[in-house]
Amino acid sequence: MSFLPSCRDVSRHLSEALDSGRPLGMHVRLHLTLCEACRRVLAQFALIRHGASRAPDAGPSLPAEAKERLRRALGGG
């Protein structure tokens, strides 16, 4: 059973979704629920897109705009 995209596919989809603002596909979202590594990749992408990578005092919480992008990418509305 290999209907789920690979981690490599997922990171490509994440990049495209964050660039385009379109929601992720169902299989990608399912992969994210199962794969902590890809959830970290998603958070990293969101931070990079927000221009906040390498912020010395970046805490565990994402900037509001990054959160909004994440929510859109995950299909929240």
Ligand SMILES: [Zn+2]
């Ligand atoms: Zn993965």
